[in-house]
Every structure is written in C-alpha cells, then in structure tokens.
Amino acid sequence: xxxxxxxxxxxxxxxxxxxxxxxxxxxxxxxxxxxxxxxxxxxxxxxxxxxxxxxxxxxxxxxxxxxxxxxxxxxxxxxxxxxxxxxxxxxxxxxxxxxxxxxxxxxxxxxxxxxxxxxxxxxxxxxxxxxxxxxxxxxxxxxxxxxxxxxxxxxxxxxxxxxxxxxxxxxxxxxxxxxxxxxxxxxxxxxxxxxxxxxxxxxxxxxxxxxxxxxxxxxxxxxxxxxxxxxxxxxxxxxxxxxxxxxxxxxxxxxxxxxxxxxxxxxxxxxxxxxxxxxxxxxxxxxxxxxxxxxx
DNA sequence: AGTCGAGCCTGCTGGC
DNA sequence: TGCCAGCAGGCTCGAC
Numbered sequence: 001x002x003x004x005x006x007x008x009x010x011x012x013x014x015x016x017x018x019x020x021x022x023x024x025x026x027x028x029x030x031x032x033x034x035x036x037x038x039x040x041x042x043x044x045x046x047x048x049x050x051x052x053x054x055x056x057x058x059x060x061x062x063x064x065x066x067x068x069x070x071x072x073x074x075x076x077x078x079x080x081x082x083x084x085x086x087x088x089x090x091x092x093x094x095x096x097x098x099x100x101x102x103x104x105x106x107x108x109x110x111x112x113x114x115x116x117x118x119x120x121x122x123x124x125x126x127x128x129x130x131x132x133x134x135x136x137x138x139x140x141x142x143x144x145x146x147x148x149x150x151x152x153x154x155x156x157x158x159x160x161x162x163x164x165x166x167x168x169x170x171x172x173x174x175x176x177x178x179x180x181x182x183x184x185x186x187x188x189x190x191x192x193x194x195x196x197x198x199x200x201x202x203x204x205x206x207x208x209x210x211x212x213x214x215x216x217x218x219x220x221x222x223x224x225x226x227x228x229x230x231x232x233x234x235x236x237x238x239x240x241x242x243x244x245x246x247x248x249x250x251x252x253x254x255x256x257x258x259x260x261x262x263x264x265x266x267x268x269x270x271x272x273x274x275x276x277x278x279x280x281x282x283x284x285x286x287x288x289x290x291x292x293x294x295x296x
Numbered sequence: 297a298g299t300c301g302a303g304c305c306t307g308c309t310g311g312c
Numbered sequence: 313t314g315c316c317a318g319c320a321g322g323c324t325c326g327a328c
C-alpha cells in the first residue's frame with residue numbers, strides 16, 4: 001500500500017543496494033505473485049547489471065544492462081529486505097541454515113542474489129504486488145505503464161491540466177484523484193491529506209471544481225499545491241510506516257505522525273480554532289477521512 | 297464512456 | 313481469553 005512517497009523511498013534504498021551491481025541469480029519461491037512471473041523471468045535477470053533504479057507512479061523500474069527493464073509493484077504489503085554481504089553468510093552452509101534457528105518465512109517470494117554477496121528479498125504477505133519485464137525501447141507501451149497519468153511532482157501537473165481532466169466529471173473529487181490515468185501515484189492516504197489541506201470535501205463533484213469561476217480556479221490551484229506539498233513532505237520523512245511498510249534499508253518513515261485526517265476518525269480537527277471532528281465515510285469502497293467543518 | 301462494486305490475499309484489531 | 317467480523321496504503325475486471 002505504499003503510495004508514491006513510500007515507493008520513492010524504496011527506490012532510493014534499492015538504488016543504494018543494487019545500482020551498478022550485477023544480479024548473479026534470482027530465486028523464485030513460488031510461480032506467481034498477483035500475476036504469474038513472465039516466462040524465463042529468473043533466467044533473463046541472471047547476469048544482468050542494474051544500471052539504474054527509478055520510480056514511475058507506484059512502480060519501481062530497474063534499467064538493466066545490456067537491456068530490458070525489471071518492473072516491480074509493491075501492491076498493498078510488498079517490501080524489500082536487504083541483507084548486506086557478510087562473512088557469517090558464507091560460514092553457514094545452506095543446508096544447515098534451518099537448523100541454526102532461522103525461521104522459515106513463507107512470504108519471502110523473490111530473492112535477488114547480487115555479485116557483492118548481498119541478498120535483496122521481496123516479501124509480500126498479501127501478494128497483491130507483481131513483477132514483470134519490459135523492453136527498454138517500448139517502456140511506454142507496457143500494459144501496466146501505458147495510460148498512466150502525469151507525475152504529481154512534475155511540471156505536467158498544474159491547474160489547467162487538472163481543470164481539463166476534471167471538467168464535466170460527475171464523479172467525486174476523491175475518486176478522480178485516485179484514478180491513476182489522471183494523476184499517477186496518489187493513493188488513499190495522500191488524497192485524503194491533500195483534500196484536507198486544500199479545504200475541499202472528498203464528496204465534491206470533480207466537475208464542480210473545474211468550473212470557470214474565480215472561486216473554482218482558486219480551489220484548483222490550492223489543490224495542486226496541496227498535492228505537491230504533502231507528497232514532498234512525506235518523501236522528506238521517508239514515507240509513512242503503517243503495518244507492512246518499511247523502507248528498503250529497514251528504516252521506518254515517520255510521516256504517519258504528520259497525518260491530519262487519515263485514520264483519525266472521531267478526533268479533533270487539527271486546524272487551529274476548528275471545532276470539527278474528523279469523519280470517516282466510504283466512497284468507491286475506500287475510506288475517506290475529512291473534517292466536515294473545514295472541507296467544503 | 298463513465299462509474300461502481302466485487303474480488304484478489306493474508307494479517308491485525310476491536311468488539312463481543 | 314478467544315473468536316470473528318471488519319478493515320487495510322492497489323489494481324483489475326465485469327456489469328450496468
């Protein structure tokens with residue numbers, strides 16, 4: 001359930017651990033995650049060098065040399081555990097590791113064995129994550145990447161883009177902001193937080209905020225700012241650590257302490273002087289948290 | 297075409 | 313204490 005700030009944090013952690021190194025071997029402990037691994041997945045990765053690790057929306061992309069892209073999505077509960085190279089590893093034969101007391105972890109689905117002796121393991125209890133391979137030259141045509149909207153931290157997200165995207169839509173602001181075809185990378189937490197900062201109700205119809213009035217334009221500009229601010233602050237804090245999420249190096253993000261509405265049902269609104277109580281409603285089968293007093 | 301609900305999985309929490 | 317319903321950061325598919 002990592003959203004953009006968490007995926008960005010993981011990408012940076014994985015970059016430190018994997019970029020410039022060669023994958024010696026890949027162990028697959030099951031044939032699928034959410035989807036089956038592509039044909040020859042492990043074989044095609046073995047021997048490849050990871051030139052660069054980056055993020056697109058909530059996807060992790062590893063550029064391989066001599067070619068190809070390893071595409072990974074963390075789903076709801078995916079995370080990476082990095083085990084640095086160390087002398088202890090070599091001294092314990094593989095067939096004795098069980099006897100040394102290391103508990104078997106049924107959720108370590110994929111292990112990347114790097115040429116420096118380190119191991120990067122992918123854990124995902126709920127298995128909503130997935131991995132795939134893409135062609136370097138046709139990245140934008142990959143079924144998972146094709147159709148993704150703009151990056152919320154890029155210049156493409158601005159008032160006029162959002163106005164065009166929202167115009168005429170009968171759907172709620174909440175649903176439209178979660179739509180990855182419009183803005184790619186926002187999830188439930190940061191949409192709730194951004195709407196709070198912008199003072200906009202999640203129940204507003206998107207089309208109503210895209211009208212050509214001074215008030216609507218001001219709301220739209222405020223929303224763009226709120227989205228950028230909340231994401232940037234979350235990235236700076238290393239993401240939000242809830243339940244299953246941790247950064248790739250095992251460190252925990254701290255932005256969950258900065259939530260103003262998410263998971264704060266029944267608590268006081270944090271806006272100074274506001275007597276509002278945070279409310280939870282369900283929209284499109286997802287929880288929305290907001291302050292009825294200051295979000296209109 | 298746009299919108300909504302169900303489903304994929306496992307694990308944790310809160311209420312009885 | 314124990315059990316079970318409800319809920320979880322995402323995404324896709326099918327039905328209207």
